Amino acid sequence: MSRIKRALITGSTSGIGLAIAHQLAVAGIDLVLHGLEPQVEGDKLAEAFHKQHGVEAVYVQADISQADTIVQMMEQIESQVGPVTILVNNAGIQHTAPIEQFPVDKWDQILAVNLSAAFHTTRLAVPAMVAQGWGRIINISSVHGLVASVHKAAYCAAKHGLIGMTKVTALELAAKGVTANCICPGWTDTPLLVEQFKAFAREHNTGYEEAKQGLIKAKAPYPDFVSPADIGQLVLFLCSDAAKAITGTSMPIDGGWTAH
Numbered sequence: 015m016s017r018i019k020r021a022l023i024t025g026s027t028s029g030i031g032l033a034i035a036h037q038l039a040v041a042g043i044d045l046v047l048h049g050l051e052p053q054v055e056g057d058k059l060a061e062a063f064h065k066q067h068g069v070e071a072v073y074v075q076a077d078i079s080q081a082d083t084i085v086q087m088m089e090q091i092e093s094q095v096g097p098v099t100i101l102v103n104n105a106g107i108q109h110t111a112p113i114e115q116f117p118v119d120k121w122d123q124i125l126a127v128n129l130s131a132a133f134h135t136t137r138l139a140v141p142a143m144v145a146q147g148w149g150r151i152i153n154i155s156s157v158h159g160l161v162a163s164v165h166k167a168a169y170c171a172a173k174h175g176l177i178g179m180t181k182v183t184a185l186e187l188a189a190k191g192v193t194a195n196c197i198c199p200g201w202t203d204t205p206l207l208v209e210q211f212k213a214f215a216r217e218h219n220t221g222y223e224e225a226k227q228g229l230i231k232a233k234a235p236y237p238d239f240v241s242p243a244d245i246g247q248l249v250l251f252l253c254s255d256a257a258k259a260i261t262g263t264s265m266p267i268d269g270g271w272t273a274h
């Protein structure tokens with residue numbers, strides 16, 4: 015029986031998720047793109063993927079901070095194109111503040127999008143993966159799933175939690191042809207970092223470009239950002255047969271940040 019390879023990449027309208035979608039499409043994997051952008055814009059993006067790579071591509075718009083919205087999204091995908099057998103939980107948000115000033119609504123939002131959403135998509139996607147005896151769950155955690163930085167209580171809690179949940183998923187599914195892993199990027203130049211670049215520029219009285227370089231030097235020996243396309247290549251490798259025994263891991267792609 016031929017294997018269905020259809021990937022849902024949450025948050026694939028921007029940054030790392032978009033780059034992952036490109037790498038999977040180049041390899042001929044059908045896509046379910048997802049984000050907050052209006053349906054009409056997402057449809058154009060899906061059409062562009064189809065034209066460029068010849069893969070089937072659809073877009074679903076859903077705010078995944080809500081559990082019931084995720085249930086509806088997964089039902090919509092199943093009825094529109096069929097089951098998802100590669101799940102990339104990538105959507106994520108950030109907010110920085112000292113813990114005693116951390117806004118409670120931001121805490122709730124970050125835990126919902128960066129952690130709970132991955133629980134819901136995973137629990138809903140697993141039965142189809144198990145049914146075909148093959149599946150891949152790839153969770154985009156962060157270096158902040160492995161180490162901490164100041165002012166990132168919610169983000170670090172969510173990203174550490176994602177690694178824990180991934181390990182449990184891996185244990186439960188290892189004998190069923192389904193792997194679950196985390197990728198842990200360091201600084202990657204995407205819209206997620208814009209506020210942190212601005213804050214660094216304010217605090218150090220530098221320009222925006224100097225702030226970007228300053229942030230890199232503050233954390234990692236590798237003197238550049240992580241390339242989103244390289245993260246996409248790692249996702250693609252984890253989808254390959256060569257990665258069938260890689261499960262329950264958390265892979266840094268962080269320019270040496272966590273080697274300290």
Ligand code: NAD
Pocket residue numbers: 024025026027028029030031048049050051076077078079104105106107127128154155156157198199200201202203204205206207
């Ligand atoms: P980004 O802001 O470019 O993309 C985030 C995506 O998530 C967007 O498509 C957005 O629409 C989607 N999203 C956000 N909130 C959502 C919600 N409520 N419902 C549905 N979709 C929502 O950011 P990015 O840097 O590409 O981040 C992707 C992932 O990589 C995140 O999980 C982030 O934590 C992680 N990450 C990023 C970096 C970095 O340096 N940029 C480093 C480590 C990990």
